[in-house]
Amino acid sequence: MVVFFVVIPLLAAFLIPLVSKMREGSARVLAVLSGSLLLLLSIAGIFMIKNGSIVYSLGGWRPPFGICMVLDGLSVLFLLVINLIGFIALLYSWDYIKRYSSQGLYYTLFCLMLAGLNGVAVSGDLFNLYVFLEITSIASYALVAFGTQAEELEAAFKYMVLGSVASAFILLAIGILFGSVSTLNMADIARSLAGSESRKLILFCLGLFTMGFSLKAGLVPFHTWLPDAHPAAPAPVSAMLSGVVIKVIGIYALIRLVFNIFIFTPAISQIFIWMGIISMSVGVLLAIGQWDFKRLLAYHSISQIGYVIFGIGLGTPLGIIGGLFHLFNHSVFKSLLFLNAGSLEYATGTRKLQEINGSGRAMPFTSVSSLVASLSIAGVPPLCGFWSKLIIIIAAFQAGNIIGGITCILVGMVTLASFLKVQKYAFSKQAGDIVSKIKEVPLTMAAAMSVLALFCVLIGLFFVPFLDQLIRPATNVLLEGANYVNLILGG
Amino acid sequence: MSLYILCFILFLLGFYCLLVKQNLIKKIIGFGIMEYAINLFFILLGYRWEGEAPILDKHQVIVNFVDPLPQAMILTSIVIGLGVTALMVAIVIRIYEKHKSFDINEIRKLRG
Numbered sequence: 001m002v003v004f005f006v007v008i009p010l011l012a013a014f015l016i017p018l019v020s021k022m023r024e025g026s027a028r029v030l031a032v033l034s035g036s037l038l039l040l041l042s043i044a045g046i047f048m049i050k051n052g053s054i055v056y057s058l059g060g061w062r063p064p065f066g067i068c069m070v071l072d073g074l075s076v077l078f079l080l081v082i083n084l085i086g087f088i089a090l091l092y093s094w095d096y097i098k099r100y101s102s103q104g105l106y107y108t109l110f111c112l113m114l115a116g117l118n119g120v121a122v123s124g125d126l127f128n129l130y131v132f133l134e135i136t137s138i139a140s141y142a143l144v145a146f147g148t149q150a151e152e153l154e155a156a157f158k159y160m161v162l163g164s165v166a167s168a169f170i171l172l173a174i175g176i177l178f179g180s181v182s183t184l185n186m187a188d189i190a191r192s193l194a195g196s197e198s199r200k201l202i203l204f205c206l207g208l209f210t211m212g213f214s215l216k217a218g219l220v221p222f223h224t225w226l227p228d229a230h231p232a233a234p235a236p237v238s239a240m241l242s243g244v245v246i247k248v249i250g251i252y253a254l255i256r257l258v259f260n261i262f263i264f265t266p267a268i269s270q271i272f273i274w275m276g277i278i279s280m281s282v283g284v285l286l287a288i289g290q291w292d293f294k295r296l297l298a299y300h301s302i303s304q305i306g307y308v309i310f311g312i313g314l315g316t317p318l319g320i321i322g323g324l325f326h327l328f329n330h331s332v333f334k335s336l337l338f339l340n341a342g343s344l345e346y347a348t349g350t351r352k353l354q355e356i357n358g359s360g361r362a363m364p365f366t367s368v369s370s371l372v373a374s375l376s377i378a379g380v381p382p383l384c385g386f387w388s389k390l391i392i393i394i395a396a397f398q399a400g401n402i403i404g405g406i407t408c409i410l411v412g413m414v415t416l417a418s419f420l421k422v423q424k425y426a427f428s429k430q431a432g433d434i435v436s437k438i439k440e441v442p443l444t445m446a447a448a449m450s451v452l453a454l455f456c457v458l459i460g461l462f463f464v465p466f467l468d469q470l471i472r473p474a475t476n477v478l479l480e481g482a483n484y485v486n487l488i489l490g491g
Numbered sequence: 492m493s494l495y496i497l498c499f500i501l502f503l504l505g506f507y508c509l510l511v512k513q514n515l516i517k518k519i520i521g522f523g524i525m526e527y528a529i530n531l532f533f534i535l536l537g538y539r540w541e542g543e544a545p546i547l548d549k550h551q552v553i554v555n556f557v558d559p560l561p562q563a564m565i566l567t568s569i570v571i572g573l574g575v576t577a578l579m580v581a582i583v584i585r586i587y588e589k590h591k592s593f594d595i596n597e598i599r600k601l602r603g
Contacts, residue, residue: 127564134571138578145582150589154598157582161509161518164575168525171568172502175529178561179536 001048002056002069004041005079005118006132008034013111020104028094031107035087038114042079046469049076055124055488063124063488064188070124070488073473077324078121078252080470081331085243086114089236092339092448095441096235096346106146106234113139113240117248124488126174126184133170133249137163137216140245143237144229155225155232162225166215173208176201187488190261190481202262209257210271217250219309220279223302227286230301231294231351235342238294242301243335247327251305255312260477260484264315272313277404279306280411288418293341293351293426296418297334300377303411304330310408311392312478314399320475322391325467329384329459333376336452340370343445344426347438353425362438365446367427369453374423376456378416384459494535502528515583515593519576526572530565537561 012034020027048054053072057063071079090110097106112135119132141163145156178184180201181192193202211222218226226246230238258264283303290296308330311323343366345351376385389412396405440446459466477484505528508521537558545559583593590598 127567131567131571134575138571138574141575141578141582145585148585150586153582153586153589157515157579157586160575160579160582161522164522164579165506165509165525167575168502168506168522168529171529172532175533175536175561178533184560 002054002071002122003058005038005122006069006115008037008041009111009115009118013108013115016108016111017104020107024103027104027107028090028097031111032087032090032094034111035083035090035114038083038118039087042076042083045071045076045079049073049473053487064183064185067128068124068185068488069122071122072477072484072487073475074252074256074477075121077328077470077474078248079118081328082114082117082121082244082248085240085331085335086110086117088335088339088448088452089239092239092342092445093234093236094444096342096445099346100146100234106143109139109143109146110237110240113143113245117244120248120253124186126177126186126189128184129186129253130167130171130174133216133253134167136245136249137167140237140241144233144241146234146237147232152232155228159225159229162215162222166212166222169208169215170212173205173212176208177205185488186256186261187485191485191489193262194482194485206258206262206268210254210268213250213254213257214275217246217254217305217309218302219250219275219305220282220302221275223279223283226302227295227298230298230338231292235294235338235345238297238342239335239338242298242338243331246301246305247308247331251308251312251327255478259481264481269313269315272309273401273404276306276308276310276313277407279303280310280407281306284411284414284418288414291353293344293353293356293422294338295351296353296422297337297341300415300418301330301334303415304334304377307389307392307408307411310404311395314395314401314404316395316399317475317479318391318398319395320478321467321471322388322395324474325463325471326385326388326392328471329376329388329456332452332455332459333373333385336369336373336449336456337377339445339449339452340366340373343441343449346441346445353422356426363440365440365449369449370427371423372453372456374419376460378419379412380416382457382460384456384463387460387463495532498528498532498535501531504528513595515586515595515598518595519579519583522579523572523576526568526576530568530572533561533565533568 012030016027016030049071056069058067097103116132116136120129123129123132141156141160144159145153181189183189215222230241233241258268280303283299283306287296287299290299308323308327311319311326344356347363348356376383379386379389393405393408396408502525505521505524509518512518512521539555539557542555542557545556586598587593
């Protein structure tokens, strides 16, 4: 059952190049089909783990000898994020990607990326996690370069070099860890480390892991590739990169390792908190001056990821709930904003805010959904972004972290100012010359944006049941780190 | 121990080359050196002095085996490295077609 999360997209990625040779249009049908299957499967996953987490041993080899896949609260949350945004992005690609040649290759790479992301989320084996991480990374490097214009190639090369450095550090850390405990199963490593003495080696590993995964997540000292790579990709891919990829191969892998394998010490908590605060402030300050819509959004991603890692770094139950909730919300509204930017580019042919000039009348779906998303990211009350930011701020003050709490509030205000600028220039200003010629985007693109906007509102209104159903099980996995060993190795 | 340190120095050499060199091709070579240093490190982890090949036979007395697991992992890692290198070279060729240069100073447009 769990293995289908990886098998379905891999099978689709294999079949798409074959069938698209015969009929060009069949590629997208197959891709959307596999995307919807995955979405259904991950919704089913929420109910399957009600009676306890599921461990699947590949080939029947019991852990710790074989590779196992684990479906617990945290995995289910991330699977839902991946497959929800993945499905929406595939739906949006239906018409959007017609502008590029070789659609078959695009969908193949997209499905490979989905397979890698799902694999990272369910893997219970450290080397297996690395392999899936590399599948995701290679597919996303190629997708960033998909337009093959000078800028896109340069961004992709930059992304590739830094991404490969991160992968190399992660692999080195896995090697050192393997050398000291002689096992690769994550639960078994946790059990061995609990009784071991070589603290210095573990700290060195932890440093390498933190650096590698922060580079993948785009946290501030390692963020320079992100504002180039995310805008360069086609819009649905930007939505995936900003909404899902940096979270799964950065944040998810990091917190899974730190909470379930190593022990969450005050030192690590301080590192996370300060990385969070610095990312928040630097990201938003760099975002203010941007006039390229997608580039502005990419800088805001850095800032919002700062909130997530800050909340989780607090280490209190409320902080982790806030961090994970904000992670989910951010993936919804940031993907939506990137899709809006893609629609504007589709209709007007430019991403410069000054040139778009008041297209609100001509594009009702785009303007309304982008208004919802902008208010969400800025944290205006009934919408989803408000609640998660509020929880993080309350958690910060509760934990006695005054500097962090105040930074959260200030960054929220600057974010609001920055998005008011976007709304004013892109939608509500007096109509410019371009506007008379533009039309609303095709139906599938409008539908994809509307669904995400609906999610923003619904999660905001019904955030209590949402927290109970999804976020609390995930938080429990992190808080009761030692249970992970018992779950997989059986007491 | 000195072998591990030499291996780490090789890794740092590759890292230095990747970060400092201005030529895109040299950057790729630096990445290759880094990759190989890690592969070497894994193989060293599994190596036993005067160990035997890890093949289980009926009449064999098991005394000193080489650990086969790192070797299996390194096969995977080499394939991944091949994929990344191929993609890097492909992108660099396209960059060269656009700019007619491998020098990073002549290419740089984006500022992160």
